[in-house]
Amino acid sequence: MPSVLLTGYPGFLGSELLPRILRRSNxxxxxCLVQPKFMALADERRKASGLAERIRLIEGDITQPGLxxxxxxxxxxxxxxxxxxLSVRRDVGVRVNVEGTRNVLEFAxxxxxxxxxxxxxxxxxSGRHRGLFLEDQLQTGxxxxxxxxxxxxxxxxxxxxxxxxxxxxxxxxxxxxxGDSATGATQKFDGPYYVIQWxxxxxxxxxxxxxxxxKKYRFNVVPRDFIVSALDYLSGIPQSIGKxxxxxxPEPLTVDETINAIGEAIGRTIIRIPLPAEVAKAxxxxxxGVYKLLRIPxxxxxxxxxxxxxxxxxxxxxLAGSGIALPRLRDYLPHLIEFVxxxxxxxxxxxx
Numbered sequence: 001m002p003s004v005l006l007t008g009y010p011g012f013l014g015s016e017l018l019p020r021i022l023r024r025s026n027x028x029x030x031x032c033l034v035q036p037k038f039m040a041l042a043d044e045r046r047k048a049s050g051l052a053e054r055i056r057l058i059e060g061d062i063t064q065p066g067l068x069x070x071x072x073x074x075x076x077x078x079x080x081x082x083x084x085x086l087s088v089r090r091d092v093g094v095r096v097n098v099e100g101t102r103n104v105l106e107f108a109x110x111x112x113x114x115x116x117x118x119x120x121x122x123x124x125x126s127g128r129h130r131g132l133f134l135e136d137q138l139q140t141g142x143x144x145x146x147x148x149x150x151x152x153x154x155x156x157x158x159x160x161x162x163x164x165x166x167x168x169x170x171x172x173x174x175x176x177x178x179g180d181s182a183t184g185a186t187q188k189f190d191g192p193y194y195v196i197q198w199x200x201x202x203x204x205x206x207x208x209x210x211x212x213x214x215k216k217y218r219f220n221v222v223p224r225d226f227i228v229s230a231l232d233y234l235s236g237i238p239q240s241i242g243k244x245x246x247x248x249x250p251e252p253l254t255v256d257e258t259i260n261a262i263g264e265a266i267g268r269t270i271i272r273i274p275l276p277a278e279v280a281k282a283x284x285x286x287x288x289g290v291y292k293l294l295r296i297p298x299x300x301x302x303x304x305x306x307x308x309x310x311x312x313x314x315x316x317x318x319l320a321g322s323g324i325a326l327p328r329l330r331d332y333l334p335h336l337i338e339f340v341x342x343x344x345x346x347x348x349x350x351x352x
Contacts (some may be wrong), residue, residue, distance in 0.1 A: 003028075003029055003030070003031055003072050003073070003074040003075060004021055004022075004028060004029070004030045004031070004074060004075065004076045004077075004078065005030075005031050005032075005033065005071070005074040005076070005077045006018055006021075006030055006031070006032050006077075006078045006079070006080065007032075007033050007062055007077075007078070007079050007080055007081035007185060008078075008079070008080030008082070008120070009032035009033075009034055009045075009057075009080075009083035010032075010034070010038060010041050010042040010044075010045040010046075010222065011046075011080060011081070011176070011187070012186070012187040012188070013047055013080055013120070013177070013224065013227060013228060013231070014032075014078070014080045015045050015255070016224065016228045017078070017080075017228050017231055017232060018030055018032070018055065019049045019091070020228065020232040021049070021078070021141055021232065021235075022049075022051050022054055022055070022244060023051075023166070024236060025270070026122065028054070029054045029055070029056065030054060030055045030056065031056045031058055031071065031072060032046075032055060032056070032057050032058065032065060032073065032079075033058055033060040033061075033062065033071075033087075034057050034058065034059060034060070035059075035060075035061055036059050039059060040059065042057050043057060044097050054224055054240045058071060061243070062079075062096070062100035062101075062103055062105060063095050063096055063099055063100050063103070064103070065103055065106070066103075066105070066107075067103060067107050071107070071292065072109050073111050073112055073113050074113065074114065074248075075111075075113050075114065075115045075116075075331065076114075076115055076116045076118065076158055076235075077104065077107075077108055077111075077114070077116070077117045077118065077143070078118045078120075078235070079101065079103075079104045079117065079118065079119050079120065080120045081096075081100060082096060082097050082101075082120070082152065082155070083096040083097060083148070083348045083350060084162060085148060085350040086145075086146050086148050086150065086190075086297065086300060087146070087297060087299055087300035088151075089147065090147040090150070090151070092163055093147045093148060093150070093151030093152075094151055094154070094230050095152040096151075096309065097148075097152055097154070097155045098151050098154045098155045098158065098330075100155075101119070101155040101158050101159060101351050102158050102324055104117075104160075105117070105158060105159065105162045105167065108162070108167060108335055109162075109167065114167075114168070115168065116168045116169070116170065116235070117159075117162075117167060117168060117170070117173050118169075118170050118235045119156070119159045119170070119172070120172050120174070120231075121148075121152060121155070121159070121171050121172065121173045121244075122152050122173055122174060122175075123173045123174065123175040123220065123246055123247075123248050123308075123310050124145075124148075124149045124152065124175075125138060125149065125152050125153040125156050125173065126140075126142060126146065126149075126308045126310070127142035127143055127144040127145065127149050127150070127153065127308075128142055128145060128306075128307055128308065129142040129307070129308045130307045130308070131307070131308070131309065132308075132309050132310075132311055133154050133162070133246075133308050133309065133311065134311045134313075134345060135173070135243075135244045135245060135246050135311055135312070135314045135315075136244055138153065138156055138157065138160060139153075139157070142186045145299065145302040145303075146299050146302070156171065157351065159171060160346075163242065168241050169241075169242070169244070170234065170235060170236070170240045170241060170245070171243070171244040171245070172230075172244075172245050173244065173245065173246050173247060173248070173310075174222060174227050174248070175220035175221065175222055175246070175247065175248035175249065175252075175310065176191045176192070176219070176220060176221045176222070176303070177191075177222060177223070177227055178191065178192060178193070178219075178221055178222070178223055178224070178336055179223060179224055179335070179336050179339055180203045180224050180225045180335070181223035181225050181226065181327040181331075181332035181335060182225065183335060183339065184330070184332075184335035184336045184337070184338050184339030184340070185224075185339060186224065186336075186339065186346070187346070187347050188346060188347060188349060189340065189346055189347065189348050190348040191221070191300070191303070192212060192219070192221060192258065192262065193340065193348070194290050194295065194296040194297070194300055194348075195208070195259070195262060195296070195335075196262055196266065196336070196337060196340055197295065197340065198294055198295065198296060199262065199263065199270070200264050200266055200270050200337075200341070202268065202294070203269070204267070204268060204269060205269050205271060206263070206268040206269065206270050206271065207270075207271045207273055208259065208270050208271070208272055208273065209272075209273045209275050209280055209294075210255075210259070210272040210274055210304075211274075211275050211276065211277040211301055211304050211305055212255075212271065212276075212277050212304060212305035213305075214254065214255035214256035214259065214272075214304070215254055215255075215256045217254065217255050217304065217305050217306055218250040218252040218253065218255065218305070218306070218309060219250065219252060219254070219255050219258045219303065219304065219306070220248050220249050220253050220306075220309075220310060221249065221253075221258075221329055222247060222248060222249055222326065223327055223332060225327075226324070226326050226327065227247050229324045230245070230247050230315070230319060230324055231247075233319065233322050233324055234318055234319070237318065240318060240322060243314050243318070244314065245312075245314050245315045245318070246310045246311060246312045246314070246315055247315060248310040248312055248315075249326060250310075250312045250316065250326075251331075252309075252329075253329060253330075255304050255305075258329070259272075261329060261333055262333060262337075265330075265333040265334050265337050266337055267335075275348065277301055277302070277304070277305045280298075280301050281298040281299075281301050281302075282298075284296065284297065284298040284301070285298045295349075309330070312344045
């Protein structure tokens with residue numbers, strides 16, 4: 001029976017993607033490489049999938065060469081594991097994102113039955129590239145906001161090198177991923193959720209520090225169900241081999257429009273307090289009580305003055321006729337907010 005290897009289980013995307021992959025055919029089984037500390041959660045989600053008998057969990061860690069000693073030969077690899085933390089230290093980001101990806105690629109090279117590697121990157125390998133960032137671009141001399149962006153960029157360098165050596169690879173780059181557009185369900189509250197939660201803690205008149213030029217910059221958000229549907233479909237078509245896909249909104253709202261949409265969905269009249277981005281970041285970092293009040297980490301500020309827009313030519317062309325459409329943020333924001341209200345126990349910490 002053909003095997004699929006998935007890293008990053010039981011994470012936010014992997015938990016939803018895996019059942020879809022298995023439902024393509026009754027002749028596929030999955031092997032999930034799971035860190036020991038997440039094994040109980042992985043087993044819980046495996047049992048809840050309805051396909052437990054076709055999912056095998058193996059303890060392992062992508063940062064360790066050799067991955068797992070009893071790993072079977074596989075036909076497809078879905079490499080989702082990464083550390084998504086805007087405040088990550090560089091050594092940690094290099095170990096997980098870069099060296100971990102290198103280890104997965106080395107394993108892939110040893111698989112005699114390998115048909116494809118599916119690598120989940122991020123739009124933000126662009127760093128602070130100004131203007132339109134193409135799906136096939138990677139190194140443009142850009143600077144990076146943080147070590148997460150830099151190490152994901154370096155990881156994709158490894159992937160593209162393997163691709164040029166002949167490894168059959170497809171690269172997927174999501175933008176900012178939020179909860180399910182229908183249910184609002186998510187695994188953590190970060191990104192735009194920082195603003196949502198700050199506004200929800202205030203009364204009908206709410207104050208919001210706003211950096212830069214909010215009518216100029218855009219905030220690119222996509223819901224989990226779109227990402228999973230696109231991954232499922234694109235990974236199943238032969239013409240996606242060798243391509244890179246920006247799983248992003250081709251027409252994102254400006255930061256100003258995003259703020260208005262959030263305020264309308266929550267029921268707040270927002271009073272904007274203009275601030276230079278560096279002043280806002282320094283205040284959060286160094287002024288006592290500011291972070292405790294706002295609960296918005298300093299690295300998140302950069303994404304409200306993000307100078308990059310993302311080309312989606314490959315994505316739009318290859319999703320055409322699939323029936324997969326990107327929901328509009330304004331339409332599903334109420335579902336995200338309902339989920340936030342119903343789940344105060346969820347935090348912003350990354351699985352690592």
